[in-house]
Amino acid sequence: MLSTAPILPVILAGGSGTRLWPVSRDSLPKQFQMLTGGHTLFQQTLKRVSDRALFAAPLVLTHEDFRFFARRQAQEIGIEATVALEPVRRDSGPALIAAALIAQRLSGEGALVLALAADHAVLDPELFLDACRAAARAAREGQIVTFGITPAEPSTAYGYIRPGEPSGESGARKVEAFVEKPDAATAARYLGEGYLWNSGNFLFPAALLIEEAERFEPEMVAAVREAVELSGEDLGFIRLDAKAFGAAPAKSIDYAVMERTSRAAVIEGRFRWSDIGSWDALRALEPGDAAGNVVHGPATLLDTRNSFVHTDGPLVATVGLDNVSVIATDDAVLVMPSDRSQDVKALVARLKAENHNSANEHLKAHRPWGTYQTICRGDRFHVKMIVVEPGGRLSLQKHYHRAEHWIVVKGTAEVTLDERVFEVRENESTYLPLGGVHRLANPGKIPLVLIEVQTGSYLGEDDIVRLEDVYNRG
Structure with a gap:
């Protein structure tokens, strides 16, 4: 029944x-x-x-x-x-x-x-x-x-x-x-x-x-x-x-x-x-302006009609476009005739076949404890901004190929390094040597923001050996 x-x-x-x-x-x-x-x-x-x-x-x-x-x-x-x-x-x-x-x-x-x-x-x-x-x-x-x-x-x-x-x-x-x-x-x-x-x-x-x-x-x-x-x-x-x-x-x-x-x-x-299955489907949810344009984010359009602009941050400026879609993020820009939006899936398949990291990953990576975002990357260094939410704790871990510097710009960090546990406050920094067993946590009530500078011969995310993790990740 x-x-x-x-x-x-x-x-x-x-x-x-x-x-x-x-x-x-x-x-x-x-x-x-x-x-x-x-x-x-x-x-x-x-x-x-x-x-x-x-x-x-x-x-x-x-x-x-x-x-x-x-x-x-x-x-x-x-x-x-x-x-x-x-x-x-x-x-x-x-x-x-x-x-x-x-x-x-x-x-x-x-x-x-x-x-x-x-x-x-x-x-x-x-x-x-x-x-x-x-x-x-x-x-x-x-x-x-x-x-x-x-x-x-x-x-x-x-x-x-x-x-x-x-x-x-x-x-x-x-x-x-x-x-x-x-x-x-x-x-x-x-x-x-x-x-x-x-x-x-x-x-x-x-x-x-x-x-x-x-x-x-x-x-x-x-x-x-x-x-x-x-x-x-x-x-x-x-x-x-x-x-x-x-x-x-x-x-x-x-x-x-x-x-x-x-x-x-x-x-x-x-x-x-x-079902918002394409960019033109998202565009259709909103009425256009007097020229038929739909705009999300910072954009300046000159002599542009029937077009769609969606930007997550970078300023988009257009001149003389008609029926064109421009989608911009921090690390990728898509430009296409608006009536070709169903072809984006095929484009992504090609990007994946060509091993473009941006086909799958954003510059800002989300984790159970917060986020990290690439600021700058070079041959032997990688600079990130890390945000740890209140109560968040990264895994206890070590690296075989890199050392790290942490500079706190907001909040207070609780740092574990080998046998020591200590705090690093705003405008202070600490150094984590290669092979050091370490953990970062936010014991405060506001987000912890820090700049991490990695240096070493290999800087891939798979150079993480997790020894203990409150989020049960492998």
């Missing part, structure tokens, strides 16, 4: 979002970035399901690399979330089966699950909630419900759903077919025939999804079930068993279940929605 308890939101936050390079990279993907509005996309998703009369506290599925982002960003907006870690990416099929199994642990056998991508934008939250209520009614009637979005245009960027006959009393309709991204002529025909955009978000009874998945993908369910049964708790995170989860076939939930089940239904979502 299905529970009448609040719906359990499951936020899928493990993707990489390479189509929004250079802002979104493997080391910090788009869901954790503040691209539109006053919060990150992940935080916006959490806020949409924060009404505890309708929704239970959320479950977040993410990759191990992002676990502290997920927890910290949820806490920043006052939300306590259960965070489960996918040891490897296996697409949405195994992820949603894992979510359904964990949901039954959290909310009982009759749990209702709302599965949402963490990197989508919804501009009409009340209409979104109306759709969730209707989808919950359909789910309680025994349906796996997907959200189909009323198309705003004949887009070629989305898959489509062909809705069929009404299903039950909820306003849902049977899914007659899922179709892949069409060409322009086919998209125009779909619009006229009442097709809906496939949002890739779902609401379903946990038990029903598991039952249908066992019919079509028994090996996938067996592997994921074992991964959940063998899961453990690690610093408050649910860590799925890596070997078992890795044995699950990598397949989307659409291919694994939705295109094969007779229990698929669709609720039409009349809210404005975007």
Whole structure:
């Protein structure tokens, strides 16, 4: 029997979002970035399901690399979330089966699950909630419900759903077919025939999804079930068993279940929605100025029309552009005709093939304790700015190939060096010789900011031997 308890939101936050390079990279993907509005996309998703009369506290599925982002960003907006870690990416099929199994642990056998991508934008939250209520009614009637979005245009960027006959009393309709991204002529025909955009978000009874998945993908369910049964708790995170989860076939939930089940239904979502799958999709969320330009960050545009500029800091100046997108970060600039934004994924693939570090990594690297950012790099030296959040502690470690100088510019550092523990205050410095066993911590109530100067024959991040780590990293 299905529970009448609040719906359990499951936020899928493990993707990489390479189509929004250079802002979104493997080391910090788009869901954790503040691209539109006053919060990150992940935080916006959490806020949409924060009404505890309708929704239970959320479950977040993410990759191990992002676990502290997920927890910290949820806490920043006052939300306590259960965070489960996918040891490897296996697409949405195994992820949603894992979510359904964990949901039954959290909310009982009759749990209702709302599965949402963490990197989508919804501009009409009340209409979104109306759709969730209707989808919950359909789910309680025994349906796996997907959200189909009323198309705003004949887009070629989305898959489509062909809705069929009404299903039950909820306003849902049977899914007659899922179709892949069409060409322009086919998209125009779909619009006229009442097709809906496939949002890739779902609401379903946990038990029903598991039952249908066992019919079509028994090996996938067996592997994921074992991964959940063998899961453990690690610093408050649910860590799925890596070997078992890795044995699950990598397949989307659409291919694994939705295109094969007779229990698929669709609720039409009349809210404005975007998966922000490209730079032109982000641009479309905002009206342009009198010349049709959309600008984020410091920019000066001269004789420029119908263009998009997004800069994280460097001043961007343009002259005589029309229908061009310029995306600038501290270490990379992307320039393209705006109608070529779907090709960014192929560009990133080439950058990775050419071993460009900026294809994957930002200059600012995020760690559980804070951040570090490269200021300058040379043949035998590397200068960084390090920020340690209050209470943060780096691992107890040593290096085989480099020595370090630390200069504190804000706050107070607690330094461990071999057998000594001492403080270094603002405008003071300390030297860490090659091979010295050391640790940096922030015992204060404000962020600790210091400049680190590394010198030596090899300065790679893999020259770290961790002897002790409060964050349980390898």
